[in-house]
Amino acid sequence: MSDWRPTAEFSALRRRAQLLSSVRALFATRGVLEVETPLLASAPVTDPNIEAITTVAPDGDALMYLxxxxEFAMKRLLAAGSGPIYQICKAFRRGERGRRHNPEFTMLEWYRPGxxxxxxxxxxxxxxxxAVxxxxxxxxxxxxxxxxHCGLNPHSASLDELKACAHSHMDIHFDTDDRDTWLQLLMSSVIEPALDRESLSFVCDFPSEQAALAKTFVNPGGVELAARFEAFYAGMELANGYNELTDAAELVRRIRQDHSRRTDNDQVLPPIDRHLLKAMASLPACVGVAVGFDRLSMLACKAERIDEVIAFPLERA
Structure with a gap:
């Protein structure tokens, strides 16, 4: 049996290490401070599409979250006056395992006031x-x-038009009246594979319902949009960037909206990060982005699976 051995070749691990060094050097030349924040958190994100992994607090009296x-801890640093910051760290998400996913993965995240x-x-x-x-x-x-790629305006298309478009492109065996579910399905299954694999493609101005923690704005056509982008290369989503929300009251409204959706889906309602709510009043205007570092490493190594660029994936942990 060789299940004790790493799944990645040492040549890939060396290239990954070189990439880490290059990223740090780039941020050093730009005056962006590297920071570290706790992996254990008192509250996770409330996004219904993301499930945190729970653990017991050291005193055994409360749940904590990997x-x-x-994001939340880094925003507290920004609010305290850190200036531009970045972090390369482990992140954890329940149920995410596949060709490009591992429940434990490496995130590169940075924030740039101004x-x-x-x-x-x-x-x-x-x-x-x-990397490339x-x-x-x-x-x-x-x-x-x-x-x-879909022949429709995502902001004005009817629910029936979205459903019909999805059924015309794929074999679907479920139904829902949630517009956002159909938009996200079309984006991931129809549009992303159609983007130019040889170019870095930025897609911006998402529907306001997909704002997460980004600011919103109204375009000249009167449509409210999210000030965020996603970046794609070689058929992979690499980055998710925001013009960051700084309004605490709006943050609370969105958390309640997330909780409502979680209730509808019979999902657990996570606690609210009270530290972040208090810090929001001091959060400077800034932009921020998260990049999957393992996926960057896959590009650098021309790898097809995340297992080729991490030493020990879930099954060998």
């Missing part, structure tokens, strides 16, 4: 370039890619 992202979304996308491109070399970059709006 972080799904360092930068624009366009400048943040340029920085993401520079990071991806460390020179690359072309394309920018799209969410509406444009839907019109191009």
């Amino acid at each position: 972080q799904t992202s360092p 930068l624009s979304m366009a400048e943040l996308m340029d920085e993401v491109a520079a990071i991806v370039g460390l 070399g020179p690359l072309s970059v394309k920018h799209h709006t969410y509406q444009h890619v839907f019109e191009l």
Whole structure:
């Protein structure tokens, strides 16, 4: 039996280490401070699409959560006056295992007060370039890619039109009246595979219902949109960036909305991060982005599976 051995070749682990070093050097030249925050959190994200892994607090009296992202703690540092910061750390998400997923994975996340979304996308491109070399970059709006690949306007299409489009592209055996479910299905199953694999593609201006912790704005057509982007390369989603929400009252409203959706789905209702709520009043205007470092490593190593760039995935932990 060889199940004690790593799944990654040492050549891949060396390339991964080189990439880590290059990322740190890039941020050092740009004056971005590397920080560390706890992996154990008193409260996880409330997003219904993300499930945290729970553990017992050291005193045995309460549940704690392995972080799904360092976002909340990093925002507390920003609110305390840290200036631009980044972190390379482990993150954990229940039930995520597959060709590109492992429940324990490495996240690269950074926040830049004073930068624009366009400048943040340029920085993401520079990071991806460390893995793949020179690359072309394309920018799209969410509406444009839907019109191009699905033949409909995602902001005005009816529920029936979204369902019909999804059924025309794939074999579906479920039904729901949740528009967002159909939009996300079309995005992941129809649009993402159709994006240019040889270019870094940024898709921005998502529906406001998918804002998460991003600010929203109203476009010239009167449609409320989320000030966020996702980045794709070689058929993989690599990054998720926001113009960060700084309104505590709006944060509470969105948490309640998440809790309502979780109740409808019979999901556990996680506690609210009270530290983050208190810090929001001091959070500076900033942009932020999370990048899957394992996926960057896959690109650098031309790997097809995440197991090729991590030493011990779930089954060998």
